[in-house]
Amino acid sequence: MDATAPALTPTSRVLTWCLHVLVACLLVLTAGRAALAGAPDTAAVFALAAVLGLVYAVGPLIPRVRTSGRAAAVWSAAVGGVWVALLVLSADAVWIAFPLYFLQLHLLSRRVGLAAVAATAVAAITGFAAHTGAFTPAIAIGPALGAAVAVAVVWGYQALYRESEQRRLLIDELTATRADLAKAQHTAGVLSERERLAREIHDTLAQGLSSIQLLLRAAERALPDKPEKAAGYVDQARQSAVDNLAEARRFVAALAPPALEETTLADALERLCATTSARHRLTTRFHLTGDPAPLPIAHEVALLRVAQSALANTVHHARAHTADVTLSYLDDHVAVDVVDDGTGFDPGRLPVPATDGGGFGLAAMRSRTHALGGTFTIETAPGRGTALAARLPLAPPDSDTEDSP
Numbered sequence: 001m002d003a004t005a006p007a008l009t010p011t012s013r014v015l016t017w018c019l020h021v022l023v024a025c026l027l028v029l030t031a032g033r034a035a036l037a038g039a040p041d042t043a044a045v046f047a048l049a050a051v052l053g054l055v056y057a058v059g060p061l062i063p064r065v066r067t068s069g070r071a072a073a074v075w076s077a078a079v080g081g082v083w084v085a086l087l088v089l090s091a092d093a094v095w096i097a098f099p100l101y102f103l104q105l106h107l108l109s110r111r112v113g114l115a116a117v118a119a120t121a122v123a124a125i126t127g128f129a130a131h132t133g134a135f136t137p138a139i140a141i142g143p144a145l146g147a148a149v150a151v152a153v154v155w156g157y158q159a160l161y162r163e164s165e166q167r168r169l170l171i172d173e174l175t176a177t178r179a180d181l182a183k184a185q186h187t188a189g190v191l192s193e194r195e196r197l198a199r200e201i202h203d204t205l206a207q208g209l210s211s212i213q214l215l216l217r218a219a220e221r222a223l224p225d226k227p228e229k230a231a232g233y234v235d236q237a238r239q240s241a242v243d244n245l246a247e248a249r250r251f252v253a254a255l256a257p258p259a260l261e262e263t264t265l266a267d268a269l270e271r272l273c274a275t276t277s278a279r280h281r282l283t284t285r286f287h288l289t290g291d292p293a294p295l296p297i298a299h300e301v302a303l304l305r306v307a308q309s310a311l312a313n314t315v316h317h318a319r320a321h322t323a324d325v326t327l328s329y330l331d332d333h334v335a336v337d338v339v340d341d342g343t344g345f346d347p348g349r350l351p352v353p354a355t356d357g358g359g360f361g362l363a364a365m366r367s368r369t370h371a372l373g374g375t376f377t378i379e380t381a382p383g384r385g386t387a388l389a390a391r392l393p394l395a396p397p398d399s400d401t402e403d404s405p
Contacts, residue, residue, distance in 0.1 A: 020060075023099045027053050030092040041089050048086040052096075055082055065107070072107040076116065079103070084123055091131035097124040097143055101150035114151065121147040195367065207312040208244030212237045214315070215279060236279050265300045266292060266327055269307055269336070273325055280315045282340075283322045290329030299392050302368040303327070303336045306376075306390040309361045310338035318342025318386060333374075335391040344380045365390060 027049045034045040055078050064071040083100060087093040097120050104116040124143040129135040219233035260268050266288050273284040295303075307325055314323050320342030328335045362378070365388075369376040374392035 016060075019099050019102055020056075023056055023096065024053065026096045026099065030086065030090050030096070033092045034090050039090075045086065045090050048082060048089060052079065052082040052086055055079055069109065073112070076104055076107055080116070080120065080123075084127070087123065087127040091128055094124045094128045094143065097121065098146045098150065101147055102154060105150060105154040110155075117147050117151060198364070205244055205248055207308060208240055208247065210312065210316060211279060212240050212244075215240065240279065260297075260300055260304060264292065265295065265303060268300075268304055269325055269327055272304070272307060272311065273323075276311050276315065276323075282311075282315055282320060284311065285322070285324050287324060287326040289326065293329050293334070293394060295334060295394070298372060299334065302372055302374075302392065303334070303390060305368060306365045306388075307336050307338060309365055310388050313361050314338070314340045314342060314386070318344070320385070329394075333391050333393050335389055337387065337389045339385065339387045341385045344382050344384045344386050346382055347378055347380055 031046050031049040034042045039045070055075075059065050059075045059079070062071065062075070065075050066072075080100065083093060083096055086096075100120050101117050104120065105113045107113070108116055121143045125135075125140050128143075129139050132139065215233045215237035219230040219237070222230035222233065266286075270286040273286040276282060276284040311323060311325070314320050318340050320340035323338065323340040326335075326337040326339075328337065366376040369390045369392060372392050374390060376391075377389045378386065379388075380386040
């Protein structure tokens with residue numbers, strides 16, 4: 001069977017049934033004309049027409065004819081052989097050659113089908129010429145033209161079918177690609193949200209809990225000799241817990257931090273420095289340079305979180321006495337610098353982030369600034385303190401999306 005032949009579709013089934021009806025009508029026409037003509041071999045024509053109809057009808061009922069090229073060729077040859085015998089008895093059988101063209105082109109490979117069509121056309125021309133007793137160009141034109149039309153129609157249909165199949169496969173591929181893209185975008189969104197939550201947890205809950213732990217340890221050391229001082233530490237720890245509870249509720253709702261509500265970034269940073277100085281043994285000073293300009297909420301949140309995380313690192317690790325937080329509004333960018341006089345560290349030997357609480361701070365600060373098109377730098381060395389700078393490009397106020405990171 002022709003490997004390029006299309007599988008049955010509703011349209012091809014209709015065409016197949018039309019071909020069956022055409023063969024049956026031509027057989028009836030051949031037998032009827034023989035009976036009307038009163039030819040002596042009418043009985044033989046009826047018999048061969050019946051045999052041809054039976055052989056033709058059996059083919060579609062045999063599954064192997066549709067799946068095996070050899071079975072299709074055998075059945076096509078049997079139909080052709082009976083048709084030739086009928087053509088010998090009746091000239092009207094020449095018309096059956098036309099549906100046979102379509103049958104051969106559909107069942108056989110392109111090369112074999114073309115050869116079978118040519119052989120059928122030659123047999124039709126020869127048989128009809130024998131019945132008329134003469135050969136004229138008109139006798140050859142009919143079967144030859146029918147063969148050409150059949151080849152053009154079948155090959156054209158097969159070409160359209162292949163093009164349709166290619167288009168269908170392309171659409172299926174595009175659909176699958178869109179599904180993969182949607183899945184990738186969903187995965188990227190999940191990872192982005194997970195990263196956002198990780199940064200927020202580190203910069204709020206984790207730092208707040210760490211601060212509470214330090215305050216409670218200080219209260220424990222003050223007991224029992226200095227109960228008033230211990231009570232002060234406990235009160236500060238309680239206030240830190242209240243603040244962090246508010247932070248947790250806000251970042252779960254993806255809203256701006258409470259420190260930025262109805263206030264400016266400069267005021268929030270100044271209040272952060274005052275709170276840090278009050279709760280820890282670290283003198284923290286705030287400086288403002290340049291003319292304050294409106295910033296997108298995302299920029300303000302990022303700079304505030306960077307300052308919070310940097311001061312938390314200073315409190316927990318640097319053993320510093322003083323720290324300076326500077327908010328600078330320059331021509332094309334805004335920057336937050338945090339400088340301390342602590343022990344410093346080797347920037348080439350940063351700790352690997354671990355689940356027990358270390359190593360996330362610097363990575364989160366760098367991720368925040370880079371996500372907004374900014375830069376993040378650290379200058380430090382063992383015994384020489386640490387200077388940290390986060391710079392973000394200034395954006396027009398109308399670019400504010402009102403979304404927190």
